Amino acid sequence: MLNDQIIEKLQKSIEKRRETALITITDHTDRRMVGNRILLWNDGSQYHGNTASQCLTEALNLHCLPLMIMKKTKTINFQWGDAIVQCYVELYKAPIHFIIAGAGHVCEPVAKVGKMLDFFVTVVDDRPEFATEERFPEVDEVVCCESYLSYFQHVPITSDTYVLLLTRGHKFDVISLQQLLSRQEKPGYIGMIGSRRRIAGVFEQLREDFPNESFDHIYTPVGIDIGAQTPEEISISIMAEILKVKNQASGHSLSGEVHSLAKLGFR
């Protein structure tokens, strides 16, 4: 049975950015087992919607956990004791963790669009008057950090972490990038706002610590060229770039391709 607690737990787990698999027993020699649901996490911990399915704890770790690690949604069949079991394993990925460093005026529309796209949005700044929940009521987390250094030293990072640097001065970008570049884990996106001059200054300073780094993977100047001027326009330019990276797309106008196809005529 689809029980309420299990869906609530699933939702909370996704909100906490924990990847979760929802397992449905879709077939079982014992018909009463069919329809039971179980939540499974990467570390093998489980939550059973009904105590009846607890006898399958070990079997689920053996058969479903590997699917989860391969990030697959799939139906599998296996034998457990005398029973033939079919499970539908549905993977719920953790949402992208979008970290915006610098709570200035570009941050406001960027954070809004980030939420519209269902990202888990964190706004971080070292100034208490800027890092307030009143200014960012819709985001998931507002962090007033001691320094950008300590924040980027400790924040959990995976390929599903996207970092956008909108800080108030290039020395804060340098501090943040020094931490990000020296970490073992690599974020899926690093973007940094700034003029060509500021960017050149940042890279010059970073080169002392990272002589072999090309910095090619850092998106800076940030955004796609749509002539953005206002904070709102800039936010669209930046978020379009982030979607381009996330969806591994070209970022070109779709019509470009269609125009050349249209010339061929309809066949």
Next chain:
Amino acid sequence: MSIHYLQQAVAIRERGEAAALATVIQTKGSTPRKVGAKMIIYPNGDIEGTIGGGCGEAEVIREALNVIETKVPCHYVVDLTSGLLYEDGGICGGTMEIFIERL
């Protein structure tokens, strides 16, 4: 994967209404929806979401009404391979296994 239809299903249960949930759990070949697609079916035949439309969907709705009645979950295979052209223009050519359960 979106949690939307599951939350919707919970809301229906909380209101004490009867309905069924259909989930695409396996596919072979070319199919209109992929594994994980969901549809909620109400006793009057109304639906929310889609598992691909057309004749296949109508068959699933019929099965789901039966599941609401009997309260016994079932598997239903939508076969889009027989006849390349359905009357309604479905030209997919694969099979989809649907798990249907009462909410």
